[in-house]
Amino acid sequence: MLAALAVLTAALLAFHSVVPNTVGRFGSLLETFLPWLGMAVLLLLLLALLRRSASALVALVLPSAVWGLSFGGRLLPEDRGAHDLTAVQHNVSDVNTDPAGTAAALIETAPDLVALEELTPDALPAYEKALAPDYPHHAVEGTVGLWSRHPLSDVRRVDIRPAAIEEGWSRGMRSTARTPWGDIAVYVAHLPSVRLGWNGLGSGARDESAGLLGDALATERLDRVILLGDLNSTLDDRGLDPVTSRMDRTDSARQAFAFSWPASFPVSRIDQVLARSATVTNVRTLPATGSDHLPLAVDIRLERGSDGSPPPP
Structure with missing residues (x-):
């Protein structure tokens, strides 16, 4: 047996x-x-x-x-190696009692991009004030936001709301980051939560939202794309196939586990950073904040030209 x-x-x-x-x-x-x-x-x-x-x-x-x-x-330990951008993804929790402290903790890694989910109207001013000195460019749509060292333009909401969820639910956005290597489309998304019950995994809304996000990524005109978000699942989960199939396949077997949820005893990485025409490397979690998620930090290496430099815009 x-x-x-x-x-x-x-x-x-x-x-x-x-x-x-x-x-x-x-x-x-x-x-x-x-x-x-x-x-x-x-x-x-x-x-x-x-x-x-x-x-x-x-x-x-x-x-x-x-x-x-x-x-x-x-x-195996990861070597950071050469990279062009560093990004931080964090579901900050809508019951976080220390938004200023959370923002300060994220700044310590000196990322180029910071994506936040579960932003509330009460906490948003604290994040804006704490991040403004290092990140003069930011955009917020609904409960998700992006802070950047590089100028942002063409900011718009991405509709990933499942049909069964009421109007006003807004958890997706897209913007263009104008970097020294050219424009990069940056998406921030927070897919619906899943529930485990007697009849299995309740992921219908999450899967529907993933399909809508995948459709948006499929129509993106820029070659370089970065997606940051709480996708409420791992990259092994077929429920995220509409999203992962639109991005460059990551060799997840070589990435650190970097479990991000729950913060008190992490058992799964449901916070993700994916890229297209780029490679996500050195995936790591950061120390706990006032959230039930751990922040996720990654390095991003853009596709190289024949001379080893990032391709021109």
Whole structure:
């Protein structure tokens, strides 16, 4: 039985995409916490040692190898290396009692772009005041905002509201950052939350919103695109396929886990930074703020020209 469970664990790790999502969205649920199947491997190893089962120990080589190939690279230290931009993504929480302190903590990393979600009318002035000296350019649409060292233009709302959510719900925006390397389209988005219940994962609204965001990305005319946001899932989750398919595929197996939620005991990275015509590197979380999310910081390397420099605008 232990050997059979080991093979089943390896199959789930390697072929998670075949787990059906039609009922209860169990496929998305599995993919949201996919790295944690490694704990099942450790448990099976302990049981195999206690039972002195040679067959189980041999069978455990398979899920161990699959997990190592899928996630082992995330355990290695990352070298920041050469990069052109640094960005910070943070769901600051609408019940954060220290917005000024949160803003000060984000500034310490000296990013070029800062994206915030769950901005409230009461807290917004505190963020604007704290970030203004270092980020003279900013834009806010609904509850999401972007602060930038570079000028912003063509700011507009991106409608990612699912049909079942009432009017006035606004969690998406797009702007153009005018950088030394040319214009970059920068999107900030906060997809609807998901709920886990007796009937599975309630991600219908999130998936619908992801589809709308994917449509907006598909019609973007600029080549260089950066998306920052609380997407309420991991990049392994097929529910985000409409979004991830429009961006450059990231070798997530080589990125750090950088679990960002919940801040008290992070088990999943649902805060994301994606790019097109660019590479997201050195993904890392920052120290906790007054939010239930940890801030996420990344470096971004633009596509290079033949001489090794960023391509001209």
